[in-house]
Amino acid sequence: MAPVQQAPDRQALERWLADALGARSVTVTARSKLSGGAIQENWSLDAECDGGSHPGAQQWVLRTDAPSSISTSHGRAQEFAILEVAYQAGVSAPQPVVLCTDERVIGRPFYLMARGRGTAHARRITRDSALADFGPALAARLGEELARLHQVRPPVTGLDFLPVPQGHPAQVRIDRYRADLDVLPDPHPVLEFALNWLEAHKPVPNPVVLCHTDFRTGNYMVDDGALSAILDWEFASFSDPDEDIGWFMARCWRFGNDHLEAGGIARIEPFLEGYERISGRRVDRGVLPYWQVMAELRWAIIALQQGERCNSGTEITQELALSGIMSPEMELNILNLIEVAT
Structure with a gap:
């Protein structure tokens, strides 16, 4: 079973914070x-x-x-x-x-x-009755924010722990995901097919930048229809900037609003226009399906890894069990994307 989460000790935290912040108390x-x-x-x-x-x-x-x-x-x-x-x-x-x-x-x-204002709850955002009114502007703002992040390029003081890809960034991901798939106990032929397809269709890479690497609805906060904060930086990496865009566009992160390619909140053009306005880089629309396949593949593997933790008895939770049965949805998305892209 999962360990019980306990609140941080109040008194110990207060003492440490007073010292760290130079406060009397x-x-x-x-x-x-x-x-x-x-x-x-x-x-x-x-x-x-x-x-x-x-x-x-x-x-x-x-x-x-x-x-x-x-x-x-x-x-x-x-x-x-x-x-x-x-x-x-x-x-x-x-x-x-x-x-x-x-x-x-x-x-x-x-x-x-x-602490940011508003909500990061993805389904609350994508089901908001006012989404049609605020969605395009929110998407444009998110594009601008991602472009600002992508202006950070290696080397970066303080981020020496982040490896800089040697060679094609897509190949780095392919090698990692192939290794992840190889250690799972069951075969997954659709995901193997996707890996082979990705390896055979690598696009011309962009210069490597700092990527959020989990930039999606659910990882930013919205307050009264406007962006208030971008959250969850635990997967950030140096990579091709189109990887972030493809992850944001992936169908698995639209939360049922399949026709709204920009994270389930708007069509993709407002997002890309906001991105291009700040970055000065024209995004090749024809390359984005490739990175969407990469995104669906990555999430499918993560879901399988989480399910295996539950199945093996390492950690038994409902969340992990449910994650483990999600991969067929991503496999279908992959097959549909590849069919359109080839």
Whole structure:
């Protein structure tokens, strides 16, 4: 069974924060577990700081390790470094506050960041009755934000832990996913077919940039129809910028709004126009189906890995069990994409 998630120790956290922020005292006035967090755990904190670098009333999110994780997820110190780079690049990421690597404080490394307004709940966003009114503008804004992130190119001070692809970025992904698939206990011929197709149809690569690598509906916050924060930087990597665009467009992240290619919130053109307005790069529309196949393949493998954790008895949860039976949906999406693209 999954380990029980316990609230961070209030007094230990207050003492550490007072010292780290140079405050006379820090009082946590409210704390609550936020929804989601299958891979990472998030706690909403309200606090009062007496002096220091963040005086007065504060609204934070404490982000730490969940009882389960996957191997491609960065640790908290690495994610904090990525968040700092994104925030300094002008991306609407939550403002990073402080990092703690001392596990004696709450039992796990953690960091604090500013708490965004609104909701990140994907189905709530894509089912909003006003989506037709705010969706295109939201998509354009998301395109602009992604373009700002993609202006960050290696080498980047503080991100030495992120490998820079040697050779074609797509081949790096193909090799990784083939290795991931090989260790799964059952055969998956559609996914093997997809890997072979991706290897045979690699597009001309773009210059490598800093990618969010999980840029999708569900990982940004919307407040009254407007973007308030881009979340979940735990998979960021250096890669081809079109990988981020293809992931955002993948059918598996449209949450039932299949006709709205931009994350289930709008058609794709407003998003691409926003992206091109900031990046100055014309996105090759003909290449995007390739990266959508890559996205569907990646999510199918992650779903199978999560299901195997449950099936093997390593961690038995309903969420992992349900994830494990999702791969046929992605396989169908892959076959449909390849049929159109060839």
